[in-house]
Amino acid sequence: MNWRWSRALAGNSGGVSEAVVVLGYRNPQATANLINRWRVRVGLRSIAADHKRDTRVIFSGGATSTGAAEAQLMADYAKSVLEFDGTVFLEDQSRTTWENVTNVIPLLEDVDRIKIASQPAHALKARAYLRRQRPDLADRLVRADDYRPGEWLIVKPLLALYGLWTLRGLENDERKISL
Template sequence: MVVLGYRNPQTTANFINRWRVRAGIRSITADSARGTRVIFSGGATSGGAAEAQLMADYAESVLEFAGTVLLEDQSRTTWENITNVIPLLEDADRIKIASQPAHALKARAYLRRQRPDLAEKLVRADDYRPGEWMIAKPLLALYGLWMLRGLKADERKTSL
């Protein structure tokens, strides 16, 4: 399970990072996957703590997640997130990426570009639920389309 960070200049996980952590944790719970590693990915923004550390702290202290946690705390872009987590995914049986749906789609496309062999192990995370983000959904949809503009048509497929 890879949970991608979002700009976090404060000293605790922001709203978006907290939601992403919850989506990642529920993705594990949905499968009852024992032995799953959670990789929090994201470097420091604005000179503060790394997003990965803030998300791990939230998972452990608030959500009481007691599973295996790995940190990738150098990334500043989605491309770097994927590049930097690849060594941590080499031996995984399945790979899930949790984020907002459009962002997760972009990250999966980047994994396909960088390591097609690992992309064969991709399965969808539980990061989309009907009704979630209802008020912000139109803005998130527009932002998602803008963010996906650099992907080829076949990379924008939502099926895995």
């Protein structure tokens, strides 16, 4: 299921410029939590080698408690720990996946390719939301490097069950693999 979700609603858009949107996850502590660190790594490994200079990474997520915004924590992790020195944008107001998508749209309008980095089910949900909110941008969606065989092997069945629950609101045509 994770393999299928990773490929659903993602095409083969061409072009030079791309945006990688990294979606945050509840983060009440002062540093990026395990899930957010993994999502940052997914986002950074999703940058096409031949498009590195033309890629912007957008970290999206607001504060879930009195602490810093998820977007800031993820950006800090990318820069200080992973030594990422590319172009970074922060969207630090959203509290839901729908808001993540809504709030990053202005940062996506001028790019040729859009990748959404998260767990495969969550990324599919965000791609479906982008398709609903801005169908004109949906044809720019391409697959992020969010599925790798053997990664998160022990928890993958649990992630799949959780994914089934979170994707229950999607239409059947939003679950199909795009070729």
